[in-house]
Amino acid sequence: MSSKDFRFLEIPRQTPRTVPVAVRVLGYGEISGDFAPPEAAAQSERCIDCGNPYCEHACPVHNYIPNWLKLVQDGRLFEAATLMHETNPLPEICGRVCPQDRLCEGACTLEQGDFGAVTIGSVERWATDEAIRQGWRPDLSRVKDTGARVAIVGAGPAGLSCADRLRRAGIAADVFDRQHEIGGLLTFGIPPFKLDKAIVRTRRMVLEGMGVTFHLGVEIGRDIAFEDLLADYDAVFVGTGAYTYVDGQLEGRDLAGVHDALPFLIGNTERLLRDEEPSAEYDLAGKHVVVLGGGDTGMDCNRTAIRLGAASVTCVYRRDEPSMPGSRREVGYSREEGVRFLFQRQPMALLGEDGRITAVRVVETQLVAGLDGRPRPQNIEGSETDLPADVVIQAFGFQPSPPDWCDAFGIERDHSGRITVGGEGRLPLQTSHPQVFAGGDNVRGADLVVRAVYDGREAAASIVRLLATAKHTAPLRQAV
Template sequence: MATQRMLQFVTVAREMPEKRPADLRAQDFHEIYREFADAKATEQASRCSQCGVPFCQSHCPLHNNIPDWLRLTAEGRLQEAYELSQATNTFPEICGRICPQDRLCEGNCVIEQSGHGTVTIGSVEKYLTDTAWEQGWVQPIKPAADRSESVAIIGAGPGGLAAADMLRRQGVQVTVYDRHDRAGGLLTYGIPGFKLEKDVVMQRIDQLEEAGVQFVLNCDVGTDISFDAIRGKHDAILIATGVYKARELRMPGVGVPGIVKALDYLTTSNRQSFGDEVEAFESGELNAAGKRVVVIGGGDTAMDCVRTAIRQGATSVKCLYRRDRANMPGSQREVANAEEEGVEFVWLSAPKGFTGNPVEGVMVQKMRLGAPDASGRQSPEVIEGADYVEEADLVVMALGFEPEDLPEGWEAPDLEVTRWGTVKADFRSQATSIPGVFAAGDIVRGASLVVWAIRDGREAAEAILDYLAQPSAVAAE
């Protein structure tokens, strides 16, 4: 019977949840996709071919058991499907919304390769967990017994929160330190509401607080509390700070008013969504209303910036990227959404400087793609004599992120880092050069996806539990 309900991809077409019309959704920060109805989620899940070797699962960083929870969804066994998705993923409702499924699970779907259109895995995952919250299937975290060991987590982003969840379920006392006034890291302040509405994040943070996880917010390690002080208070530490230092350009005009960093811009916008009063927004410094906006970069952060500028009422929004559409790192689905909303992409274009003070334009040099570089991607080359000026009142730099200098900022010279500045951690145990100190997420692997941070946080929690189980571990502290 179960087999008959699956393998429907030949007769049932791929269908995503309905998108709100572009002209309407561009006026607010609500999520753009509507919810699947029960019947539609069941129908779309039934398209799964139940592969013997599920490439969707193997290409998911969390190795979620996707075929099985699709089958349970198709059979109407939604609570079981949710519990199976939750078993390997701390935040399935978040991954269902913001994972680039077109590059991961859905992009490797077998029926996609055969021309039938991928199963809409992310939308079903989102539907399952949203239904679980509505129906009360998401249970409070209640450890069987409390333990005396205490773990500090520095950074309240997805990696730190995933680790906190797993550690608290085992009864460990967990304290999370974060420099912001709200937990969530990039989930809260970096990703716009039209991709991830903030009540989705806050309900998970509330769940952790109710379970006994302590959050110490507005706390900048190295300034408000020393790293040594945290070490003295806890039996183990997990560094999950992420990477927040913006990459910068060195060229004429950099630094004039009107040229801003992507994360500053997105954080200000998200604070507005929370109802905070933000001086930089009210003054117009980080507000695109009525401005010609140019965003430089081609990753997911750049996509977030261009779509935010549209919603703030920019008169025009252009995205400069030095390669072409096929070679950009951002999600193609996000590019399509941005184009629908009125963003213009200027491919094979790179800045060489800026005019005006405050900024009035971007000096652009046109590019072509040459021979592949070490990564296999074609390297952009300058086309001589094709320069021009792109007019702009606000330029947002979305060029990626680098790690902060933690050993210096934390006065922790024993903390080893790589030549890229990321924390050096054992790839199996996540242990750093300091006994009892572990690291996970972007601060180890460099700027990456939320789903990788969740995986790293879960694995770090398991490593910390193993460390705490050693008789000498806690005694040595």
């Protein structure tokens, strides 16, 4: 091995500088800075190209990570961006919102050896941003138009990923979404301090340059009948996400001052997009906020409440800290910004006076072995306490809520409402209706953005396979 194989001994792990806490909590700008080109190259040089790249295996889209790190190291930026897009249609977004500590970086060989993982996510983000800024665009010059047309319902990460891959295969992609902007939860659910909305708008520009057509403010089933899509398009991809919040069934959940996480986050993002001051509902100045839930959505609520002026934010989670499903990075940011964590507490009821929330009753828990191997919280009798609260945000998770027209057209769902795909006699991501494919959270339940990207990519591959079979193409449009 050459001395270059041991550069990780000379170059420590480094992440881009973050905006100081005292400044970043005053606004909603992204808190991470960018690498300078020499820093990105140096961090890429730390990769030892270990031969069995665990980072690739841990990545849900199986990015060619060592390969594009080498290209960044060599200054071949456009080639790196092209290689990133071979596996991931949204690399600049995944570079920002993926929990790399639990995926690629957590599996990095250097991380296992306590040298500090290669900063994969930060390099991915910087390289894509910089390549696009310098004029890189997907090269479709050799793509031949097949004449096929596919409708995509939902402009979230699964739908955008599917559209990208269809265009690369010469298939027209029309994307329909009821919102006035693309992105789904990328735009309306993830706060701007994690994902600047200009990044999503730039991705829209790239996709439109590839020939993707967006029909925004259009709801299928209200503005356009689903049967019209089946008649007018060769196939349909459904990527409608998971927007139905999990109801914790807590007594007092109808009290004023109690919010569900997703409406809270969406409402705040929409008023930011309109450049409006917080309404009375979102003015948390001087208020004591309790967030229930330990996932990434809970962390988003924590940090949003801080920016809305809360006097205190307490995050309550029923298990211990190592069991938290949220990104360690986001938990760390929450702590830096002043959030207090209260572990092994199970919320029991929401208490109020005169119709308004005043406290959350919690009980201490102990962790016992669960049947699935994950510790299960067990309430400790007699350990109840009341946490004062002016505002409570429930972040217990989300479930898919596929459109009503799924039933009308024989698109099967399971007991939890998720669309069922694949199985005997079906292509990957194909539903029980042969013309319809689905992916993302409406199939998986609430999950990571990168897994929705994977589903969109794989669904497009299945659609390409289906439409390439000449005997299917014409009859499918007539199978309504």
